[in-house]
Amino acid sequence: MQCLLLAASVLLTANSSLAAAPTLSVVNPPSTYGVHIGDVLTRTLVVEASGGDTLAKNSLPKKGRKQNGIELVGIAVQSQAQSGHTRYTVQFDYQVFAASATPSVMYLPAEKLIVAATTVDIPAWGFWFSPLVTGGTTTARKNILPEVKTPLIDSHVHQQGLVVSLSMTVISLLALLYINADGQWLPFMGGAFARAHRQLKRLAKSAKPKTAAEEKKALVYLHQAFNQHYGANIFARDVDEFVRLRPGFKGLQQEITQFFEASNQSLYDVKSRDSRQLIAQLVQLSKRLRDCERGVS
Template sequence: MQALAIDSQTLPDVDEGVVSINTIDPYKRVGYTVGDVIEREVTLTIKAPYKLIETSLPIVGYEKRYRGKVIGIELKNIEHSKVEHKDYTTHQIKLAYQVFTNSVVAKNVALGPEYLNLINTKNKKQLVKYRIPSLDIAVSPLSIFGQVKVENNMSQFLEPLLIKDDQERKWLKVAISALAVSLLGLLYIFGKHAWLPRMGGSFAKAYRTIKKLPNNETGLKQAISAVHLSFNQTAKMSVFNDNLDEFIQNNPNFSHLKSEISQFFGLSRQVYFEPNAQHSVGNNPSQWLLQFTKQCRDCERGLIPTTIKAGV
């Protein structure tokens, strides 16, 4: 490839007027530092019978040298497209260079020049070259050498130095997140329909189950059994009327429902053990039980349940 490059430079120049060039160069010409990418767009119009030998286009990664020393500007990317017409061909070449040099003081470097080879299609032995002119830019040091007041040394080509607000933005995000969590916590504590943690508790499951049960004797039995199961799972032991005090002592969240729990066990007694016994939950025990389970669910979630009246 180097040989081809040498060959390009030894070829005769193309006749004037055969190639016209138009370039779009970056506005900023100074202040580049190591790592910066500079883009340049070149549009060539080549009249017939000359055509561009596309293999002569500059190669990505090729290190340009000046007097045997690497100049530190490297072609990072090239995009080439062409539009052919009867009498001429238009080539659009986008060149992206990257700076790989630095210095303690500003220094000039050049993008290019790039040499392209053309061929005369009517005389295949005639090879000529075309030189895309170089673009001079200045590379600046990363840090200022010595004690310099930056404001006095600012270039008019540099954008103004803005105060960095990254830290403030980070803390703002943290604060907003904390506020959101706090609001969710308040919603959970004060909400009637808490849906955050402890959602899958025993009584929550029982409540969902009971809602689907029919309002008849079988449904009531199943509902009571589901509530018993929830009590047992909450207490991690079987809960009966004779160890209710122990249950409430171990689960103080349920202390608000002491009388309702006794009513529930009275209902269970009547349904499961003593049909002639009286319960005190009113005429619609299924509905009462649904409300009671909801209250228990609230207790399970650490909320204070609203009271219900018998027969609701």
Template sequence: MKTFIIKFLLLLGVASYASIAFAQSPNIKLIKVQNPRFNSGVQIGDVLQRSVALEVNQPYTLSKTDLPAKGRSADGIELKDITLAATKAGDKNRYTINFSYQVFAVASKPVRMQLPKEILKFNANANPLAAEIPAWTFWYAALVPENIENAKKMMYPQHHPEIVNITSHQTKLCAFLALLTFGLLGLFYINADGHLLPFMNGAFAQAYRRIRKTPKSLEGLKEASIYIHQALNKTHGTNLFADDIEPFINKNPKFSKLKDEIYAFFEQSNALLFASSAMYSEQHFGHLLKLSKRLRDCERGA
């Protein structure tokens, strides 16, 4: 009789606990249940996340030992991980529980499955309380169709893209690159003033560089004139005088287009170097600079 009474009391307690667990309690407030974003196309090995936020009146508390057991598996769904975060707000305890479920089901066609409902148990001395998190239904997608017989039969032949004839484009590109290279070399050869190549350091190229660095004064004007004389002498092989201009042009026909300018230079230089009344002229200085550059271009065959 005594044993019967004890069993009866135990059954009564279980029934009482169950009624409290599933009844709407004013002590628990469910703030948010966030389920996975998609409820279709789930395949084997996928991990589904759900989060629950709730608030309970003190002195009810929720501890990690009261949570569902990690690693629990049922109907192809395993509780892979579960975390608990707790805070206090006045006379209330707030909890956020994150569930991670992994799907291990195997099926040959789409099947309806669900994340299980969870019971969260709260303790306050001898007055237990629980909250139920409802199940969440989703569609499991099979990796392989049920009626497939041979994978090779299901394959479609691959079609290679048509080959584009690029010969004409390659020819145009090569021609363009050749023209660009010759053009750049030509500009470099005509305008370069450094000692980068032996044929770029001729007598008139040196004279042009020196005149560019000569100060703009009467002495500088005389030096510029002397630089041009020195270049003419070096090119001629000996001192070049006004009477030697014609033989010089015959010997160096590349300077023939500047024959008149050379004659005029000798007349101006004699007046500049030997006359006592010589004066500085910026126009004259610019003329000498221009003449030295034109002689340099002729020297290079431009």
């Protein structure tokens, strides 16, 4: 009876040890051929450890280890606790740095991991190493491709667009200058009303008191401009004829009539007037007359 009990105890211990042994699965690179210098080969190990068994980190190879033309350039460990066991996923990244003139067989090295007190062996994995160019420098020279010149960008269309844009910008600036400027930098800018407008603006901005004399001077500036356009002295009765001869001023016919009426009152009326206000009104009227003169109103 004691012998039977001893045998049963040995069997239970053996079964327990077998059940506790870690399991290993290896995923090697997908291809065993066509590997060149500089290629990185990834190898993944999955270790299933039962109970509280842990993977000994000091059993892992060191990053940077070189062996027979193979360098371990990366190593990553992940653990995932599951019911009754722990799964360790270990990824090795190997880079090939060997140089060979002919195809040859190389191996990812065998590795050993320690889980609890159990050693897990990972076998070596062989593959074919293919040289980039077979032969010596003569063969390499034959395989050199000539340099291709960088194609030039056709800038003709862009140059045309730039010229058109610059031309439009210059034309727009000249148009704004022609419409708003008081000077005589361009042809047709020095008309009679443009000159009268400049004179009136200077008169309005001067520090002199705006007296009746200043008021009459302002009226004379506009009268001279009307006379120049009409070709003779123009009076209130001639406004209709002036507009007929100069149809560009038709839109201001009412303001022109009011100007001549105000001029007659200023010359012949003895009542005092606000000369400053009248001169300011003449500045605005002369600007509108100048615009008509330039054909931009």
